[in-house]
Amino acid sequence: MPHPLDSFFSPASIALIGASRDHEKIPGRLLAMLRKNEYPGKIYPVNPNYAEIDGLACYKSIAEIGAPIDLAVVIIPARAVLPALEQCAVAGVRNAVIISSGFAEEGGDSAAMQDAIAALAKRTGMRISGPNAEGFFSQMQRVAATFSPAVDVKPGVVPLVATQRRIGIVAQSGGIGFAYYHRARALGVAVSYVVSAGNESDLGAGEFLDYLVQDSSTDVILLFIEGIRDVGKFLAAARRAAEVKKPVIVTKVGRSGAGQRAAASHTASMAGWSAAYDAVFAKYGFIVSNDLDEALTIAAVLASNPLPKGDRVAVVTVSGGAGIWGADAVALRGLQVPELSEPVQAEIKTLMPSYGTARNPIDVTAQGVTSGGLQKSVDLLTASDEVDAILVVLSLSSEMRKPFREEELTPVLAAQHKPVLFYSYTVPSDFARRELAKSGVVVLSGLSHAGVAMRQLVDYARFELPKPADEARLPSRDLSAHLTSPVLSEADSKALLRAAGIALPDEVLVKDKAGLDEAVARIGFPLVMKIQSPDIAHKSEIGGVRVNIVAKGEVFLAFEALLGNARKHRPEAVIQGVLVGPMAKQGVEIIVGTMTDKTFGPMVMVGLGGITTELFRDVAYRPAPVSAEEAGAMLKGLKAAPLLNGFRGAAKADVVALSQLIADVSVLAARHARDIAEIELNPVLVHAEGQGVTIVDALVVGRG
Template sequence: MPHPLDSFFAPASIALIGASRDHEKIPGRLLAMLRKNAYPGKIYPVNPNYAEIDGLACYKSIADVGAPIDLAVIIIPARTVLAALEQCAAAGVKNAVIISSGFAEEGGDSAAMQDAIAALARRTGMRISGPNAEGFFSQVQRVAATFSPAVDVKPGVVPLVATQKRIGIVAQSGGIGFAYYNRAKALGVAVSYVVSAGNESDLGAGEFLDYMVQDASTDVILLFIEGIRDVEKFIAAARRAAEVKKPVIVTKVGRSGAGERAAASHTASMAGWSAAYDAVFAKYGFIVSNDLDEALTIAAVLASNPLPRGDRVAVVTVSGGAGIWGADAVALRGLQVPELSESIQAGIRTLMPSYGTARNPIDVTAQGVTSGGLQKSVDLLTASDEVDAILVVLSLSSEVRMPFSEPELKPLLSAQHKPVVFYSYTLPSDFARRELAKSGAVVLSGLTHVGVTMRQLVDYASFKLPKPVDETRLPARDLSAYLTSPVLSEADSKALLRTAGIALPDEVLVKDRGGLDEAIARAGFPLVMKVQSPDIAHKSEIGGVRVNITTKGEVFLAFESLLNNARKHRPEADIQGVLVGPMAKKGVEIIVGTMTDKTFGPMVMVGLGGITTELFRDVVYRPASVSVEEAGAMLAGLKAAPLLNGFRGAAKADVAALAQLIADISVLAARHAGEIAEIELNPVLVHAEGQGVTIVDALVVGRN
């Protein structure tokens, strides 16, 4: 089925607006790159100052071309771009790439010019990439619509190609996108597309991702993003990638942040600048990498190997020390390096000298290379069901000798039974890279990156897209009557949650001493008392909480003490009274919350709760809403997960009830995203299995 961007990435004709004869300048390099890469379509240079450029007729304006044009590449001064686009639209040009800079990145009037470009795209239907873009490269179609030197073709140089599968690269930085391509070429990883999104006046990273997901020539996707503008398209493309199991490796920059998020709740204040991005990546199974070489290593292994069926790794080496190092690299990432069965070991021992070892890591020694023991050991392990992946650790510095023979290695790798990863602890020679490439093997030279990659492959192989959310459990209710102030007190927050269908303990808000007897009768002893004010979010910090009260006398004394503490520490606060309720049974303290991200909207969070919440920051976020199944996966992702699963002989906690609460709160947050900015339940006490959960404290923040 055709895609709307087919004519963008595979244009039959290209107009170069601002073309030049000077190959040292960007406009001239654009034409040179197209021709060096043997672009098969028609090229129309447009520049009123020339009659011809490099043997091609040059036109005064796009209107003079008089032929259908799929793509216009524009490199002229910023102030003249809009008029050129109007002429392109009038001439029926389908797509445009604006290389020119000087738009929103400068602010002021320049930003207004970019807004006008966006409006033109909406009005005319012409698809526009940029401005301030580095263009794109379609390797399969030989379209080098970029000035990047990474796509330059050197005469007589035969490209290194090790993979049949191709990676597609989408980058919000042209320099980094083509850096990925540059390094992929050096590894022998085939590429389908490299596209630089620029300022995204019209086409954005989400739409480019969508193209790569549906593109049959793209098998793995590399994303480099600063921020997503076309959010709905991005999310839809991310979901499709997960559905068709097409790996997406993402690097998100801008994680450090120059300031702090202003927020009333722990939920939002702990979110950081990229928590929502990481939550979206996790939901759709993206592989996150914050290092350029690491990302390329992951892409290279995915492009040359099947996914593993489990986490058991065999390490095969020609050097004992290097083999141990390789085993450490994967074991430190939580993968298993199991001792092999006696039958497998016996088979391997016949292939090596007596001073080798067959246990795992397997050291066939340098002699095992010359005798063919290395190749035969890999053959045996590939056929064995005792391991799920093989890491080959060896020296590939030789310019003349190869440890494998192509006729034996190529069929083994082509069969794609399990991943076979090649790591050279010496700098690999060009000879070795090219010889192994003939068999479909990529040579890697960063052991830490190899360890991370093998872990990521195991995790990606087991990823499943979460099931749809059941939104029918919670009744649809009007909550506007509770949201009369920006920050709700605990009592008001709990009243809102009760109305929404969330189960809470029976508590009474007491405004004067006369109401205490009734409150005691309802709560029973032992009980807890907490001062209530929308202006006091963290009550314990001002002496506003009393717990484990067991006598009527203590209740009356605590009532006065709590009010006095509130007036003393927060004289300006609006005091509603004191909330009286039963003491909860013991349980694991968990925080459940929601916050609103400016890009992706409502997020739900769960973490280790209580007063140490911000100390340990053991939290997991996901876009709201989530299913019970996904909530369970969030809990499994906590470092504190063992506390819920019967740590050191304790009773197993009611994880099912907690997962249901997380799901319900997430549905509530998503349903009322226009009214509620934050929800925080802290702590939620998770009791023994089958005994449910108790929401001890609650905070709701309305949208301003």
Template sequence: MPHPLDSFFAPASIALIGASRDHEKIPGRLLSMLRKNEYPGKIYPVNPNYTEIDGLACYKSIAEIGAPIDLAVIIIPARAVLPALEQCAAAGVKNAVIISSGFAEEGGDSAAMQDAIAALARRTGMRISGPNAEGFFSQVQRVAATFSPAVDVKPDVVPLVATTKRIGIVAQSGGIGFAYYHRAKALGIAVSYVVSAGNESDLGAGEFLDYLVQDAATDVILLFIEGIRDVEKFLAAARRAGEMKKPVIVTKVGRSGAGMRAAASHTASMAGWSAAYDAVFARYGFIVSNDLDEALTIAAVLASNPLPQGDRVAVVTVSGGAGIWGADAVALRGLQVPELSERIQTEIKTLMPSYGTARNPIDVTAQGVTSGGLQKSVDLLTASNEVDAILVVLSLSSEVRKPFKEEELTPVLAAQKKPVVFYSYTVPSDFARRELAKSGVVVLSGLTHVGVAMRQLVDYAKFSLPKPADETRLPARDLSAHLISKALSEADSKALLRAAGIALPDEVLVQEKTGLDDAVARIGFPLVMKIQSPDIAHKSEVGGVRVNITTKGEVFLAFEALLANARKHKPEATLQGVLVGPMAKRGVEIIVGTMTDATFGPMVMVGLGGITTELFRDVVYRPAPVSAEEAGAMLAGLKATPLLNGFRGAARADVPALSQLIADISVLAARHAQEIAEIELNPVLVHAEGHGVTIVDALVVGRK
């Protein structure tokens, strides 16, 4: 099925508005790059100052061309861009890339000009990329609509290509997008597209991602983002990538305060909140990398290998020390390096000198290269069911010597039985890279990145999209009567949650001393008493909590003390009374909460609860709503998860009941996103298996 952006990425004709004869300047470089990369379509330079440029007829305006134009590339002063776009729309141009800068990234009137560009795109239906973009490169269709030197073609230089699978690159920074391409080219990773999104007046990163997800020529996607504007399109594309199991490697910058400031001024994009981005990435199985070389290493491993069946790695080396280092690199990422069976060791020992070792790591020694022991060990291990992946650690500095014969290595790797990753501890020579590329090998030279890439490969192989949330469990109810103010007291918050269908212990709000006898008769001992005020969020800090009360005398004394403490510490607070409730049975303390992210909307969070929440910050986020299954995956992602699974002989906690509570709260937050800003349940006590959970304290913050 055709995609709306087919004519953008594979235009039959291109108009260069602002074309120039000067190849040293950006407008001249654009024409030069298109021609050097052998663009097969028609090129129409537009500049009133010339009649021809480089042998091509030059037109005074776009209207003068009189032929259909799929793409206009615009590189003229910012003030002239909008009139040029109006002319393009009138001439029926389908798409435009605005290279020119000086728009929203400058603010003021310049931002207003960008708003006018966005309005023009909506009005006319013309698709516009930029302004402030570095253009794009479609290697498949040979469209170099960019001035980036990374796409320059040097005469007599044969490109290095090791992979048949291709990576597609979408970046909100043109410089970084083409840096990915530059490094991919050096490693021999084939590329389908590189696109720089610029200021995203119309076309954004989400729509470009959507194009690459459905594109048959793109097998792996690299994303570099500062902030997402076309959120719905981005999320739809992310879901589609998850459904198709097409890997997306993402780098999100603007995580620090300083980075966020720079992101806001760079593309006038909303940097957003990093935890929310990470939550979205986790839901859709995106592979997060915060390092350029690491991201390329992951891409290289994905583009040259099948996914592994498990986490057992064999390390094969020609140097004992390097092999141990390789084994450490994967083991430190939590992968297994198992000792091989006697049977396999016996077979491998016949392929190496007596001073080699076959246990794993397998050191065939330098002699194993010439004797064929290296190749035969790889053959043996690819056929073995004792390991799931192989890391080959060797020296590839030689300009003349080949460690493998192409006719022997190629069929083993082409069979794609399991990942075989190649790492050189010496600087790999161009000769070695090119020789191994013939067999489909990408030579890697950062061991830490190799360890990360192999771990990510194992994790990605296990990923599947979580089931959607069950939104029918909670009845849809009008909660407006409970949202009486922005900040609700615990008693009001719990009343709202009960009305929404969330199970809570029975409690009584006592306003006068005379109501205490009835409250005790209803709740029974032991009990808890807490001061209630919408103005007191942290009750324990004002001496507003009494626990484990077992006699009537204590009840009356506690009531007086709680009111006195609150008046002393917070004289301005409106006091509603004292909440009397049952003492909860013991359990693991967990926090469950929701908050609203400016970019992605409601988020649900779970973490280690109680007073240690802020100390350990052991929390996991997901976009709301989540299913109970996805809530379970969130819990599995906590460092504190052993506490739920029967740590040190304790009973296993009721994880299914906790997962269901997280799911219900997430549905509530998503359903009432316009009315509820935050929910915090802290602590939730998770009792032994089969005994459920108890919400001890709750706080709801409204939007009013």
């Protein structure tokens, strides 16, 4: 089935608006790059100052061409761009890439010009990439619609190609996108597409991601993003990538305050709250990497290897020290480096001198290279069911000696039984890279990156797209009557939650002393008393909480003390009364909350609760709503997860009940996103397995 962007990435004809004869300047380089990469379609230079450029007829305007144009590449002063695009629309041009800068990234009138471009795209149906873009490169169709020197073709230089599978690159920074491409080529990783999204007046990162997800020539996707504008398209593409199990490696910049300032000035959009981005990435199984070389290493490993079936790694080396280092690198990432069984060790020992070791890491010694022991050990381990992946650690600095014979290594790797990574602790020679590339090997030169890549492969292999939330479980009710003020008191928050169908303990709001007897009779001892005011969020800080009250006399004294403390510390606060409730039985303290991200909307959060929440910041986020199954996965990812699973002999906590509460609260937040900005349940006490959970305190914030 054709994709709407097929004519963009594979144009039969290209018009270069602002073409030049000067190859030292960007307009001239655009034409040179197209021709050097042997673009097979028709090229129409457009510039009223020339009759011809480099042997091609040059046209005064797009209208003068008189032939169908699939793509216009625009590189003229910013103020001339909109009139040129209007002419393109009249001429029936289907797509445009605007290289010109001086738009939203400058603000003011320049931003208004970009808005006009967006409006033109919407009005005419012409798809527009940019402005302020570095263009794109389609390796498959030989379309170099960019001025980047990374796509330059040097005569007589044979490219290094080690992988049959290809990576596709989408970047909101043209420089970084083509840097990925440049480094991928140096490693021998084949590339399908590189696209620089620029200011995204029309086409955005989400739509480009969608194209690469459905593209049969793209096997792994690399994303570099500052902020997502076409959110709906991005999320739909992310889900499709997860469904078809196409790996997406993402780098999100703008996480620090300084980074956000730079992102805002660079793309004229705030980078967004990074926790929400991480939540979306986690939901769809994206592989997050915050380092350029590391991201490339992960991509290279994915492009040249199958996914592992488990987390057991064999390290094979020609240097004992380097082998131990390799074992440390994977073990520090939580992977297993198991001692091999006696039969397997005995077999490996026949392949090495007596001073080698077969336990794992396996040191075949330098002699193992010349004797064939290195190759035979790899053969044996790829067939063994005792390990799931292999890391080969060796020196590849030689300009003439081959550590493997192509005819022996190629069939072993081509069978794709398990990942086999090759790390050189010396600088790998061009000779070694090219010889091993013939067998499909990408030579890695960063050990920690190799360890990370192995970990990410194991995690990605285990990832499954979570089931959708069961939204029908929670009754759909009008809650507007409960949203009486922007910030609700605990009592009002709990009333709203009860009305929404969330289970809470029975509690009574007492407004004067006369109501205390009835409240005690209804609740029973032991009980808790808490001051209630929409103006007092943190009650314990002003002496607004009394716990474990066991006698009637204490009840009356506590009532007076709570009111007195509130008047003393917060005289301006509106006091609703005192909430009387049962003393909850013990449990693990957890926080469950929701908040609204300006890019992705409602988010649900869970973490270690109580007074230590802000100290440890052990929390997990996901876009709301989530299923109970997905909530369970969030809990497993917490550092505090052992506390729920019977840590040091304690009873296992009721994770099933907690997961269901998280799911229900997430559905509530998503369903009422227009009215509710935040929900916080802290603490939620998680009791022993089968005994449920207790919401101790609650806060709801309306959109106000």
